[in-house]
Structure formats: C-alpha cells, structure tokens
C-alpha cells in the first residue's frame with residue numbers, strides 16, 4: 001500500500017490474479033479497503049482489467065460527441081431524472097447513459113449518435129468498460145460487507161445494484177473565468193468510481209475540511225463513498241464531499257460509474273446498537289435521487305442529514 005501524501009488516501013492494488021474471496025490477499029485487501037473508507041471516505045485503486053484501447057476509444061468517441069452541434073447532442077434525452085445530455089453552464093457538459101452494463105441501454109445512445117460501423121465499436125467499448133468497473137465495484141462492496149461480518153446480505157445487495165454511467169466534459173477555462181467545474185457535493189451512491197483522461201482536477205474534502213487535489217495515475221481509478229453507504233454503515237463510513245477545479249488549457253474528461261441500490265437503503269440491525277444509534281431513516285435510493293433532483297439538492301453537501309437524518 002502506497003500513500004500519496006501523509007494526509008491523503010491510499011492506493012490499493014486490485015491487479016493481483018489471486019484476489020479471490022477467501023484468500024489471504026483478499027483478506028488483507030479487504031482490511032485496506034475498510035480502513036481507507038472509514039478513515040478517508042475514498043481511495044485510489046490500481047486496476048488493469050480495462051485495456052488502454054477501450055479507454056482511448058471511449059474518450060475519442062466522447063470528444064467527437066461533445067464536438068457535435070448542441071441541437072444534435074440534446075436529442076439524447078430520457079424521461080428519468082438526470083439521464084441524457086445536459087449543458088451545465090460555461091464549463092461543463094454531462095452525458096448520463098443509465099445502466100451501461102446493459103448493452104441495449106448503451107445502444108440507445110450509440111445508435112442515436114453514430115450511423116456508421118463505428119456505433120458498434122463505441123458501444124462495445126462503453127459496455128466492456130462498464131462491466132469491468134461494475135465488477136470492481138462488486139469486489140469492493142463484497143469486501144465492505146464481509147469486513148462488517150455481513151456477507152449474508154451481500155448477494156441480495158448485488159442483485160439490486162444499478163450502475164449509472166456518466167461522462168463529464170470540463171471545457172478548458174479562459175484566463176480570468178471561474179475555474180469551478182463541479183460544485184462541492186456528495187453522491188447519493190453506495191460508491192462512485194471515477195476515471196479521467198489524465199488531466200487532474202478532482203478535489204476531495206478531508207475530514208478536517210481541507211481540499212485535497214487527487215492525482216490519479218494512469219491505470220488508476222478513484223473510489224468515493226456516497227450517501228447510501230454512509231446510511232447503510234450507520235455513519236461508520238462517511239460520504240466525502242468532492243468538487244472539480246479546472247486549470248487545464250485542454251478539456252478534462254471523466255467517466256463516472258455510480259452504484260445505487262434499486263430499493264430501500266437501511267442500516268442492518270447488526271450495525272445499530274446503544275453506541276451506534278440509528279442515524280438515518282430508511283429510504284428508497286432512486287426515490288431520494290428524484291426528490292433531491294426536483295428540490296435541486298443533488299449538487300450539495302450534507303443532503304442526507306437534511307433529507308433523512310434522525
């Protein structure tokens with residue numbers, strides 16, 4: 001385990017072929033994951049299951065997509081909240097595809113935007129990326145459940161997980177303009193996994209309130225604890241506020257995979273006792289997402305306390 005700086009979170013290695021539930025390497029990695037989440041609320045992972053061809057294909061495809069005229073990009077819409085293409089001001093454009101572990105859902109985007117053979121290629125890249133990152137998400141959450149002795153709940157949790165795939169484009173900033181790409185917020189997820197096109201900009205607020213710029217090395221991803229994991233763990237793991245500051249002269253692209261639960265999130269009885277009184281009322285993850293979206297609370301900090309705090 002390496003440390004970026006004394007105050008920042010560890011880089012945890014997920015490249016070992018023997019990282020299989022029950023092995024000693026699995027147990028020691030689980031410990032690192034639990035400690036990192038409890039102490040920092042985020043960590044970096046080394047993960048080599050996604051080829052550089054797949055990653056370059058995705059960034060190239062989205063460069064091409066974001067260069068299209070606004071009226072074409074805006075054709076990608078959804079009746080679900082926060083899915084589709086959005087121009088979010090002078091610095092940011094986002095495209096949220098939905099659960100990209102489903103090929104049909106990815107095709108809904110790629111068939112609309114590309115007519116040539118290329119649509120198959122782009123669809124394959126997004127779908128394969130999503131499946132691999134979803135697997136990483138599953139390993140991490142299995143480790144968390146096991147570390148609390150709650151593995152009996154993991155399989156049903158896994159079955160009800162939905163992975164939302166989103167690509168953000170932060171435009172290069174002209175001198176003298178605000179460089180805030182995304183305002184400080186927590187995600188309503190269990191965990192979020194971020195990849196970037198080698199342009200830094202993500203900052204995470206430490207427990208002491210200090211903004212820590214996150215240097216994301218190639219082949220690495222950032223894992224951030226979200227509000228649903230905070231509620232499930234009854235506050236043992238706290239969601240981390242993060243923001244994006246852009247200082248680059250070239251655009252920054254990031255890919256987010258957001259793991260939500262399709263159903264009710266609540267702390268298991270085993271995590272509630274006199275020392276750990278219940279902190280949050282049970283909530284439906286997507287209902288709360290829709291409510292936060294309608295009330296313009298998605299992009300704020302501390303929303304869970306406000307919406308479901310006891």
Ligand SMILES: O=C(O)CCC(=O)C(=O)O
Pocket residue numbers: 166168182187194196201202242243244254256
């Ligand atoms: O672009 C990033 O690094 C973070 C994006 C983010 O926080 C989000 O999409 O919720």
Ligand SMILES: [Fe+2]
Pocket residue numbers: 185186187192242
């Ligand atoms: Fe976020």
